[in-house]
Amino acid sequence: MSLETRESDATSADEVIGQLVAQGRQAMESIADYEQEQVDELVQAVAWAVYEEQNARKISEVAVEETGFGNVEDKVTKKQRKTMGTLNDILGKPSVGIIDVDEExxxxxIAKPVGVVGAVVPSTNPGATPANIAMIALKGRNAVVLSPSPSGLGVCELVVESIHEELDKVGAPRDLVQMVPPPVNKEKTxxxxxxxDLLQVTGSSNNVAHGQQSGTPNYCVGEGNVVSVVDATADLEAAASRIEKSKTFDYATSCSSDNSAVIVESVYEEMVAALEAEGGYLCNATEREKLEEAMFPEGHGSLSGDVIAKPPKQIAEAAELEAPEAHEAAFFMVEGTGVGPDHPLSGEKLSVVLTLYKAIDxxxxxxxxxxxxxxxxxxHSCGLHTTDEEHVDRIGHEIDVCRLLINQPQCYGNGGxxxxxxxxxxxxxxxxxxxxxLDENLDYTHFLNITTVSExxxxxxxTEEELFGSYHEKYGR
Known part of the structure; x- marks a missing residue:
């Protein structure tokens, strides 16, 4: 935000937000004449604000402390890896003035800003997401106003403060990156x-629905529930390692974390053993019921905060699992008994719990x-572990997802x-x-307006023959 903005400056949500947007527009005017090199310096400034080791760690520590989700080391890795990857993707790419000429x-x-971007940030990624959105928004000379979840407020404040310090270094206005001031509530959001001018919502289905109904052009994203298929030709040890990495990273805060594995019957027992070798604990029927009750006390849609992105030992305690091995597991496995609202373990779990399904073929x-x-x-996404190229082709044609990862850890690969x-x-x-x-990964090109000049x-x-010849030859005139 302009951190100087205070609740006392305005008495209604509309006035608070109106002031932030006005400040964002003014900041945009001051960089309207920036050349590409200057714009890329803005992006580098935002990137360094969260990539720098001390900042990345401090932001991650506060994130775990305030939200209770995930773990510090994985959050540090996420911030640095995502920031480096995004910067590598966009640094030097044209986003100012003439970006392409086709003489033929x-x-x-000609690229131009989309305006002031509003970004609603989820509690599961309260530090990494605002930094990523700020990078790609500023790449197009836009301003951005962040709306954090209440539990992620302090994290977002740290991110914005760090960004402001870096913007000061390059002589850019702080109001290019602002956040909704406390108290954060639905009215302001x-x-x-x-x-x-443009809205981006990552997070709860309620916020996504409101964003899509707001009347503002938007890139609201869908919910995840990633499925990984393991066929009979897969390298099972490698597949198990990939699934474990995806399932356990940051205690499954990512919407791209594997939620289910569908395993072909002929390799099912061997694959379960491979997953157990990676630290997975297979619950028996009684344990599965106890786990489901602890996770979904009121059925589908009631995922308990006691399990979301929590350490596996805490989940074992919440479910009152008695086996010592359950309290030492890296993640839990349950055998699926069906799909749908009556089987909540078939849905997104945001926890280190993997549902297994056995398929005949x-x-x-x-x-x-x-x-x-x-x-x-x-x-959203699914994956396939295989060495059969025909299976790759078939799943690509038959399963309607925007991302299909072959032989990759889902939460590492879906987001690049x-x-x-x-x-x-x-x-x-x-x-x-x-x-x-939006049917792809959000990037800076989604934050550009393009004027197409036609000469x-x-x-x-x-000729008529060129256009209709083949049709007339087959069907007549």
Whole structure:
């Protein structure tokens, strides 16, 4: 925010937000003439504010302390890795003035800002997400106003303060990056959604729904519930290692963390053993019931805060699991008994709990995967562990998701990785399948308006034969 803004300056949510947006517009005016090099310095400034070791650690410590989600070391890794990856993706890329010229078509593209961006930040990633959004927004010479969750308020304040210190170094106005002042509440968040020029919402389904109904152009993202398929040809030890990494990183705060594994029957027992070797604990039927009751005390949609992004030992205690091995596990496995509202363990769990499904063959594995995603996580992501290229082709055609990762840890790869071609981000669209207009990983190009200049070129008019010849030859005139 402009950290000088105080609640006493205005008496209503609309006035508070109106003032922030006005300050953002004024800040944008001061950088309207920035050249590409200056813009990239802004992005570097924001990146360094959260990448620098002491800042990354302090922000991560406060995040765990305030929200109770995840663990410090993984959050430090996430901030530094995502920041470095995003900076690598966008540094030097054209985003100011003329960004492309196609002389043959007589087309010139000129990039311009979209305006003041409003970003609603989730409690599960209260430090990494605002930094990532600020980087890609400033890349387009936009200003951004962040709306944190109440539990992530102190984290967002630290992020903004760190960014302001770096913006001071490059002589840029602090109001390029602001946040909604405390107390954070729904009234201010919803006012922000309506007042800004472009809206980005990552977080609860309620906030996403309000964002989509705000009337503001938006990139609201869908919920995750990642499914990983393991076929009979997979390298099981490697697949188990990948799934464990994805399931346990930051105690599964990521929407890209594996929630279910659908395993072909012929390798099911061997795959479970491989997962156990990675620290997984397979619950028996009684333990599964106790775990489900602790996680969903009122059924689907009531995920308990006692388990969200918590250490596995704490989950074992919450579920009153008696086996000593359960209290030493890295993550828990439960065998799926069905899919849908009556089977909440088939949905997104945001915890170190993995639901296993046994499929007769690859065809049934695809059917189960589709059912799970239709229930929750439509359009978001899934993965396949295989050495069969025909299976890669088939799942790509049959499963309607925006991201399909082959032989990769989901939460490491879905939001971009140095060993795949996806751009780094913390906001991933689910396409029209998930009710989103965004079907890719959010990046700086989504924060640009493009003026397309068209000049006269040599006329090229097709003949009737060129356009209709094949049709007439087949069907007649």
């Amino acid at each position: 078509r007589g087309i010139t593209e 919803y006012a922000l959604m309506e007042e800004v 690859f065809e049934e594995a695809l059917s189960i995967t589709s059912d799970i995603l239709d229930f929750e996580g439509t359009g 990785n140095f060993n795949n071609g996806l751009n780094f981000t913390l906001s991933m669209g689910a396409g029209t399948w998930g009710g989103n207009q 006269v070129i040599e006329e090229s008019v097709p």
